[in-house]
Amino acid sequence: MSPSLVTNNGDVATVKTAPVAGRLAAVYSEVQTSRIDHALPLPSVLRNPFKIVDGPPSSAAGNPDEIAKLFPNLFGQPSAMLVPNGADSIGSDQKLKIGVVLSGGQAPGGHNVISGIFDYLQDCAKGSILYGFRGGPAGIMKCKYVELTADYIYPYRNQGGFDMICSGRDKIETPEQFKQAEETAVKLDLDGLLVIGGDDSNTNACLLAENFRTKNLKTQVIGCPKTIDGDLKCKEVPTSFGFDTACRIYAEMIGNVMIDARSTGKYYHFVRLMGRAASHITLECALQTHPNITIIGEEVAAKKQTLKNVTDYIVDVVCKRAELGYNYGVILIPEGLIDFIPEVQQLIAELNEILAHDIVDENGLWKKKLTDQSLKLFEFLPQAIQEQLMLERDPHGNVQVAKIETEKMLIQMVETELDTRKQAGSYKGQFKGQSHFFGYEGRCGLPTNFDASYCYALGYGAGALLHSGKTGLISSVGNLGTPVEEWTVGGTALTSLMDVERRHGKFKPVIKKAMVELEGAPFKKFSSMREEWALKNCYISPGPIQFVGPVSNAVNHTLLLELGAQA
């Protein structure tokens, strides 16, 4: 039976097999339809019989003794590398039962990881079953799942979003929750579990792997590096998936806004970009588009800058540009900027305490509990930002930085400082700020060819790792600066990415977020060019993502520069 997807224009695109649920009723655009049948290249090592070769024992990113105590079964595991194996492939007769789960925020390519592991099982372990846990880790705990078939998966190939099985932000943390996960593993007779997520989710994956080993369950756990923020990476995991697509979507919009700025000649566009903890997205977008000003949170933190410092830096550039006759520009700001500013961190910490324990009275008596410095900063902030800082906390008790309109705050602060300079006679230009926030638009776009291929290889490789009995590894695909067929495939010990943090008197394992390195190649490239970008107009407009043609297989600057620096 060969049912059909109806395209937007009423044309009928034949679908190979019948979708039985999920996007069954979906009407696809022509581009979506064209993407379903986009052929996914595999690294050559996955296209031929391969075996797995272990490397030397691993350690940890920090505090190896504590990590060894926390992961007695898994600590020290070697990395695994797939290599060609003449005629025979690994464990070809074994049928597997595997579960897969999406954890945390969306990133373009998640569906392709699932397609990848599914195809591995079809190709190399016929008769295997793939379960998709619904709604994130909660799906594991509640044993809420769907059996993923070729029909079910087909319409999601190369498509954005996580809606095939949806995601969630729950964690498996307490003994009861681990118990629930064990019950599900036993009930479904799971040989393996693939956890697709960010740093927290991969830490959790490793804890699960350790726990299953401790309980003598056969269920192996493999992680997969997902986050548009790009802050889950190390030497063997050169990038997290979704980063490439999200940056290209944001860069398209930034490039358009730049042409608008240059054409109109009268606006400063302040663009806030998603990326809470690290400023990789902002840096990559800067490298793609050459804005006049780019604020990198890690640099602000390293230089212990204040909000006033950041404002003054912007105002200085605005004034110099005005002298050159340019009363317009484009400024990129990372979403998490205020988290990087020590004085703001201090203020937020005090506000968290007050909000948790005190009554915030309308007369503002509560402000007396602030330290002088924090009170001064609070009063210095525009009113809208004051209100946003007082909004409800997220489930972890943190300020929801995505809700703080840093770009508008900076516009107001820049306006105020420019007024002062105007009165002092040192600025004679015109200033009009326009604010933008590019966030949700980038998380669920159609994956670029890079992310589509990378995710497919990550998923396919994860299947091979599980099939060969590996656990506690993160799927690792390398050599990404070369054509897909030359990519390397393997797994890296999750414990080797870990350090510990002390929370509530206990050591907790964490995969440290990979921050923008001020000595790294991407930042150095940026910092070598930013003065030129500030005063000249070197704007680049990357245009919309192309899926066919010579420009469709480019690799992002951050990755290329980091690979180049490694080489």
Next chain:
Amino acid sequence: MSPSLVTNNGDVATVKTAPVAGRLAAVYSEVQTSRIDHALPLPSVLRNPFKIVDGPPSSAAGNPDEIAKLFPNLFGQPSAMLVPNGADSIGSDQKLKIGVVLSGGQAPGGHNVISGIFDYLQDCAKGSILYGFRGGPAGIMKCKYVELTADYIYPYRNQGGFDMICSGRDKIETPEQFKQAEETAVKLDLDGLLVIGGDDSNTNACLLAENFRTKNLKTQVIGCPKTIDGDLKCKEVPTSFGFDTACRIYAEMIGNVMIDARSTGKYYHFVRLMGRAASHITLECALQTHPNITIIGEEVAAKKQTLKNVTDYIVDVVCKRAELGYNYGVILIPEGLIDFIPEVQQLIAELNEILAHDIVDENGLWKKKLTDQSLKLFEFLPQAIQEQLMLERDPHGNVQVAKIETEKMLIQMVETELDTRKQAGSYKGQFKGQSHFFGYEGRCGLPTNFDASYCYALGYGAGALLHSGKTGLISSVGNLGTPVEEWTVGGTALTSLMDVERRHGKFKPVIKKAMVELEGAPFKKFSSMREEWALKNCYISPGPIQFVGPVSNAVNHTLLLELGAQA
């Protein structure tokens, strides 16, 4: 000499001739570079010798007697149509001096109109000169221009923005200003002027044409329909350029946000879209993406809805969706929504009066000047919106609707109403609103293949009209539902698009904005489907604009539906 553009990756793209200014120093992305050499197809009538055939005398859109009085030289002009002419083309020996000006806000494709008229002059009137007036109509009045050469134009081919010669919002209105325009026309010995602009600019073009005739100047004036808003169109001018590209850029973002909404399952995305006067952009984006709720300003006005009505409509859908288990959705709102709501118009009119003549005191005594109804509405509005309504007026004394965050206002009003229903027990869902404004991102994108070809034909055709002695026409390219080679090319009497408005006791000519017709095919298609879209999730994600491949030459829904209804 063959200089080069440096691409983003350091590759060098050879440029045929040396750019001497403008984007001389520009570094291009690979997509931008690939677009420069994109071959522009011409309608077959322009590729072979043609002549111009006049139609029957025209009238006016309204009040023909008044229009006849205002345009004694031009009223009643026939439409002109280009038709094949065996061997000879028109006026092949005459060298022309032509000026071109961009007027008003950017729209993707403007550079191609200029490329089109330039190529016409090269092909059919060798030795002609094309002057680009800088910075809009002010460039005409101040005689600020650049001579456009092949070298100068080349890097702008198929590129977004208006930065080749920039634009401006000045009008040529007063006798002194007309005098300045005459002086420029005489000084440069202009045979013709091409005015690329929206409804106001084309009205202005016609007044200039009439004035030049009256003064016995040889300078002819041709207009060209530009506006992303899509509200400058009639039977012979099926669409304005830029609309197609802008809608596709917005629809890409909306489609991404929809996938995000479905994947996350917890946000209502309120998306405000550019388009002040008419809701064509919002309607087209709805047809491309199938959101749950779409507010069309013209319908709100026709039904004399209040803000409360609009809020209740949204809340009703949110409640029904909650019962189906969907606590997420996507809602499209036209930028100009509040302009369509009679009670808000009344409030704004009163505020305009107060702001123009009274002191707005901090104690709010000024509010006593509002009528009871307006005061009640004002107090009903969220505080941020109250403040935005009090902001500085634009040069025409209008509220700057682009600065009013209607999407946030609606989120707050929906929240309030949902709280009420929750307390009454009629709503048990969760509601989280996320606001978006897609505007500047769409005005300067790389033109779609449709806009690139359409603009090129508009410009090339305008050259033919000027070459054959026409004035007071708007360049008209038709039959747009067919392949480019079958497009028709001609000109339509600008007076035939006009009506009069009475301002300050005088009749002023205006080209009426083409609003969304509630009986038109696009709205009817939308209204026949919106109930299904509201409760089911029929989201379509159009994906990024593609420049090559089978999906790159699609035509937008509004145009296709209107052409279909005409046929």
